[in-house]
Amino acid sequence: MSEKKDLLTMFKVVAARVDKRAFDNVTKESVITELGIDSLSMMQIVGEMETELGIMIPDEDLVELITVGDLVTKIGARVEG
Amino acid sequence: MKTRLEERLYKEYITFFEKAERERRWNVFEDIPWDRVNKDAPEEMALCAETFCSVEMYLPDYVAQGINVVRPYFGNAWFQANWGYEESKHSLALGEYLMRSGKRTPEQMFDLHTKIFSKKWEMPFTTARQMTFYGCVQEMATFVIYVKHREMAAKHGDEALRTIYDFVARDEIAHTRFYQGVIKVLLEEDPEGTLADMAHVFANFEMPGVGLVPDYDSRILKMREAGIDRAVFIQKVYIPILKFLNVSRHDMLKAQSKAISEKRDREILKAAQSEEQGKAALISSNVPSA
Numbered sequence: 608m609s610e611k612k613d614l615l616t617m618f619k620v621v622a623a624r625v626d627k628r629a630f631d632n633v634t635k636e637s638v639i640t641e642l643g644i645d646s647l648s649m650m651q652i653v654g655e656m657e658t659e660l661g662i663m664i665p666d667e668d669l670v671e672l673i674t675v676g677d678l679v680t681k682i683g684a685r686v687e688g
Numbered sequence: 689m690k691t692r693l694e695e696r697l698y699k700e701y702i703t704f705f706e707k708a709e710r711e712r713r714w715n716v717f718e719d720i721p722w723d724r725v726n727k728d729a730p731e732e733m734a735l736c737a738e739t740f741c742s743v744e745m746y747l748p749d750y751v752a753q754g755i756n757v758v759r760p761y762f763g764n765a766w767f768q769a770n771w772g773y774e775e776s777k778h779s780l781a782l783g784e785y786l787m788r789s790g791k792r793t794p795e796q797m798f799d800l801h802t803k804i805f806s807k808k809w810e811m812p813f814t815t816a817r818q819m820t821f822y823g824c825v826q827e828m829a830t831f832v833i834y835v836k837h838r839e840m841a842a843k844h845g846d847e848a849l850r851t852i853y854d855f856v857a858r859d860e861i862a863h864t865r866f867y868q869g870v871i872k873v874l875l876e877e878d879p880e881g882t883l884a885d886m887a888h889v890f891a892n893f894e895m896p897g898v899g900l901v902p903d904y905d906s907r908i909l910k911m912r913e914a915g916i917d918r919a920v921f922i923q924k925v926y927i928p929i930l931k932f933l934n935v936s937r938h939d940m941l942k943a944q945s946k947a948i949s950e951k952r953d954r955e956i957l958k959a960a961q962s963e964e965q966g967k968a969a970l971i972s973s974n975v976p977s978a
Contacts, residue, residue: 625891639918646918650926651891654941663938666930670923 614679635676700869701763726846734791739907743897744779749809758816824867831860883943
């Protein structure tokens with residue numbers, strides 16, 4: 608649970624760096640498109656998180672990410688794996 | 689004297705041009721079944737056609753600036769000239785559709801020309817390589833959008849509009865393939881620099897109509913309703929481009945990080961050198977002359 612919370616915090620920090628605005632109120636239930644993050648910014652955010660965590664998520668797995676929680680879960684599974 | 693790179697780029701252009709002449713030339717006035725326009729097609733279809741027509745209307749800006757940035761490369765510059773001809777037909781065909789369907793009057797179209805030309809499109813990136821990759825992404829995205837709208841036109845029984853989208857989609861994927869061919873050559877010539885530029889373009893990409901076409905945001909909402917959303921962009925544009933180029937997302941990001949880090953080091957070095965020069969100048973100005 609605590610690791611997912613850390614990944615959520617990490618998402619907020621990386622997203623703020625990439626999209627140049629704050630994401631303080633983001634939760635796991637937040638829908639990515641409703642945050643105003645476009646597809647290419649999303650790929651950049653994912654890429655930077657992967658680089659920092661030393662993991663790689665297959666490109667095909669990134670297509671169906673709807674919520675921030677979906678992304679955090681996907682990343683968490685790779686970190687644990 | 690032509691370099692090896694210029695020879696390879698020229699070969700890409702001639703291959704593209706020969707195939708275009710053989711397989712892809714079409715006539716706005718004779719090859720579209722204008723007698724099969726569906727005048728009762730929904731206004732949303734006309735709005736989308738008008739949006740595409742508007743984006744394509746910045747053609748003089750695209751061509752003028754596009755040719756200048758790639759002019760050192762003969763093949764690329766000549767591709768841009770041909771690209772201009774092909775893209776001009778896209779806007780003309782869609783404009784003809786809007787008037788022949790009765791959805792827009794000639795006066796409305798001339799008003800649109802005036803509004804469009806009151807603003808100027810500026811290149812989003814500064815180098816030939818970055819603009820080539822930008823072209824690759826933009827043409828691929830446009831291809832995907834046109835294919836979707838071809839399906840919609842067919843669904844609404846508008847054979848004229850379906851044919852237009854069919855022709856323009858074929859042109860766009862051919863343009864994408866040319867740009868991909870050039871990027872493949874550039875990846876062989878300078879893999880790290882090209883990868884870093886690709887990452888930079890992806891990170892800062894916007895479609896050309898943003899901030900230019902009147903009411904662009906509301907038009908984009910209509911386009912999203914047609915099913916062109918984030919998942920489609922990743923699945924049908926981003927991933928296929930990288931796959932075709934045999935490049936992984938991670939290679940691109942690694943090259944980008946390295947380029948950013950090297951740029952930062954150069955700036956620190958430059959600042960340190962400036963400071964040293966400043967100190968030296970101050971000392972020598974304080975030393976009394978003999």
